[in-house]
Amino acid sequence: xxxxxxxxxxxxxxxxxxxxxxxxxxNSMFDYFLWYKKYPAEGPTFLISISSIKDKNEDGRFTVFxxxxxxxxxxxxxxxxxxxxxxxxxxxxxxxxxxxLIFGKGxxxxxxx
Amino acid sequence: NAGVTQTPKFRVLKTGQSMTLLCAQDMNHEYMYxxxxxxxxGLRLIHYSVGEGTTAKGEVPDGYNVxxxxxxxxxxxxxSAAPSQTSVYFCAxxxxxxxxxxxxxxxRLLVL
Numbered sequence: 423x424x425x426x427x428x429x430x431x432x433x434x435x436x437x438x439x440x441x442x443x444x445x446x447x448x449n450s451m452f453d454y455f456l457w458y459k460k461y462p463a464e465g466p467t468f469l470i471s472i473s474s475i476k477d478k479n480e481d482g483r484f485t486v487f488x489x490x491x492x493x494x495x496x497x498x499x500x501x502x503x504x505x506x507x508x509x510x511x512x513x514x515x516x517x518x519x520x521x522x523l524i525f526g527k528g529x530x531x532x533x534x535x
Numbered sequence: 536n537a538g539v540t541q542t543p544k545f546r547v548l549k550t551g552q553s554m555t556l557l558c559a560q561d562m563n564h565e566y567m568y569x570x571x572x573x574x575x576x577g578l579r580l581i582h583y584s585v586g587e588g589t590t591a592k593g594e595v596p597d598g599y600n601v602x603x604x605x606x607x608x609x610x611x612x613x614x615s616a617a618p619s620q621t622s623v624y625f626c627a628x629x630x631x632x633x634x635x636x637x638x639x640x641x642x643r644l645l646v647l
Contacts, residue, residue, distance in 0.1 A: 431575070456635065463641070465639050465640045466638045468635050468636075468637070515634045520631075522593070523580075527575060527577040
């Protein structure tokens with residue numbers, strides 16, 4: 423059973439508008455959440471993260487929101503740029519782990535000029 | 536500072552052949568990981584290591600073996616390749632207490 427779910431395989435937005443990528447999780451032991459960005463033929467690169475003690479973390483155009491009661495997090499990109507077109511993976515880490523991450527299946531974002 | 540590197544970048548194997556994928560990191564990270572990525576499946580952990588000489592199974596370990604003889608290297612072996620092992624393989628590393636993992640560029644493997 424998937425512990426980290428990204429229910430939208432793809433998302434298309436216009437340049438300059440907001441992109442919202444969603445992620446749901448089922449395991450209440452997760453206490454740290456990350457977003458990775460992946461371009462074709464490259465490895466995933468870390469984008470932004472949030473600890474379970476926070477409900478928001480912002481880094482430039484990227485903001486991650488965490489709703490623990492709903493077991494839901496989202497990544498907001500404002501404004502979206504064509505260079506943001508990539509696959510975005512949500513990942514979660516349990517409290518007691520050896521750095522292991524559980525990944526969602528990813529959402530492919532296309533930002534159209 | 537090259538970060539995480541993977542060798543080879545691409546390989547074609549016939550069913551039953553063996554091969555070893557090499558991952559190297561120059562960040563002095565204790566923890567290293569091997570993932571596979573398949574279409575529509577995200578990244579799934581194969582094996583990981585929390586230090587030199589130690590390895591552990593991840594979510595999908597069957598058909599793979601690993602070794603961590605040196606801190607900077609993590610090897611992934613396929614003893615008898617199967618078409619189901621056609622995938623893109625990523626290596627990653629991090630430090631203890633850090634959730635952020637740093638990934639290599641990947642190895643694309645095709646098993647015919």
